[in-house]
Every structure is written in C-alpha cells, then in structure tokens.
C-alpha cells in the first residue's frame with residue numbers, strides 16, 4: 038500500500054507543465070550537465086569521431102535539440118570549427134546561466150535558446166540547419182514520432198540521433214521511478230525503440246539514407262553507490278562492455294540521417 042501511494046505521487050507530480058518538470062530535473066541534475074564541460078563523456082568523443090568519419094567535412098549552421106547546458110556544442114565546436122551553433126532546451130532558463138560564461142571564456146559563439154523542440158519549425162521561422170543533433174533525447178520521451186518529425190523538418194542535410202535502439206521490430210516502453218531522487222523528479226523513461234521502424238519513419242519523412250552504429254564504451258564504469266539510476270558497465274567474455282542504469286540495459290546507437 039505504501040509503495041503504491043509513492044508511485045501515484047511521483048506520477049501525479051509529472052503532470053505539471055513539461056517546462057516546470059524539465060527545469061526541476063535540470064536543477065537536480067546540474068552536475069551531469071556541467072561536468073561534461075570539464076571532461077567530455079566518452080559518448081561525446083565517440084560521436085565526434087562517428088560524425089567526422091561518416092559525414093565528412095561539415096560547415097554551415099548546426100542545431101543541438103535538447104542540448105542541456107550545451108556541453109556537446111562546446112566539445113563539437115572545437116572539433117568542427119566551421120559550424121555555427123544554436124542550442125535549444127526547455128530547461129534553458131535554469132541551465133544556460135551556468136554555461137554561458139564557459140562559452141565566452143573560450144570565445145566559443147553559440148546561440149542558446151530556451152524553447153520547446155516540439156515547435157522547431159515555428160520557432161526558427163522555417164529556417165533549415167545543415168546539421169541537427171538530438172543526443173540522448175528520444176528515449177526519454179513517452180514516444181518519439183512528433184519530436185523526430187520536427188528534427189527532420191528543420192534539417193537540410195544531416196540529422197544525428199543518439200538513443201536506445203535495437204534491431205528488433207519491438208518498441209520497449211520502459212518507465213522508471215528512482216526512489217533516491219525527490220518524488221517530483223523521480224519519474225523517467227528509458228525506452229528502447231526499434232531501429233528498423235525508426236529508419237522507416239525517417240524515410241517516410243524524406244530521408245535519403247539512414248545508418249546506425251553501436252556505441253561500445255571503452256572504459257569500465259562502477260555501479261553507483263547510492264542505489265539509484267546512473268550508468269555502469271558489465272563486461273562480456275568477448276571484452277564487449279554493456280551499459281546499464283539501475284536494472285535497465287542501455288543499447289546505445291549513433292544514427293546518421295541524410296536528408297539530401
């Protein structure tokens with residue numbers, strides 16, 4: 038009975054506006070967003086290599102959708118200096134006040150916008166970007182179709198997605214409640230979507246080519262001691278590391294969509 042009422046209160050609290058909800062998550066998880074500026078994550082570095090090897094020389098305008106505080110922009114703008122960056126996040130009012138000075142200290146120019154990625158076409162007045170990134174976004178949404186439609190609509194050439202994806206024709210809807218976090222920010226999704234279906238969705242919305250690559254992490258990460266969510270690894274006899282958060286397996290993929 039006690040457990041049930043905890044579940045209900047966590048679910049009820051997420052019924053606030055999405056902006057209030059994501060701002061509360063950002064305030065709680067500020068360290069996740071900011072420590073990447075000091076030490077980019079392995080996934081960000083591997084994504085940079087994936088982009089350079091698959092998309093070649095990149096220039097023009099780039100948009101990072103759900104950019105957090107902007108740490109991926111911060112890293113990639115040093116790797117790909119020809120790109121002019123915009124970042125958009127619903128929790129920007131909380132996050133950007135902490136990162137704007139990190140950008141200006143390094144003389145990195147990025148436009149950081151507080152806004153909703155479900156309205157990209159309206160927000161940017163029909164403008165298209167040469168490169169659109171969606172990093173660790175789609176799997177945290179209840180479903181991905183509306184957001185992906187917007188990402189594809191504002192890209193003139195490339196869309197890059199990192200998410201939890203498998204080769205099965207199965208979408209796994211995984212909801213978590215992390216009881217080590219305050220109830221109002223304890224609810225999350227770690228959905229694992231079907232890559233073949235996501236690819237077909239992109240093709241039906243104008244994509245010319247969609248490729249995916251597994252992200253295999255190259256370091257061991259320990260199990261978090263607090264007993265809640267947080268990435269850790271387990272290694273197979275083959276040497277391949279699998280990533281987990283709490284009880285959930287995380288099959289990360291990098292996806293590159295070519296729109297032209």
Ligand SMILES: C[S@@+](CC[C@H](N)C(=O)[O-])C[C@H]1O[C@@H](n2cnc3c(N)ncnc32)[C@H](O)[C@@H]1O
Nearest residue numbers: 059103104105126127128152153154155172173
């Ligand atoms: C899991 S974090 C990923 C952040 C960053 N892309 C990264 O890779 O570290 C998800 C981000 O999406 C943002 N977000 C969620 N819904 C959004 C929406 N509708 N519009 C814009 N940003 C949103 C959240 O505020 C949060 O910063």
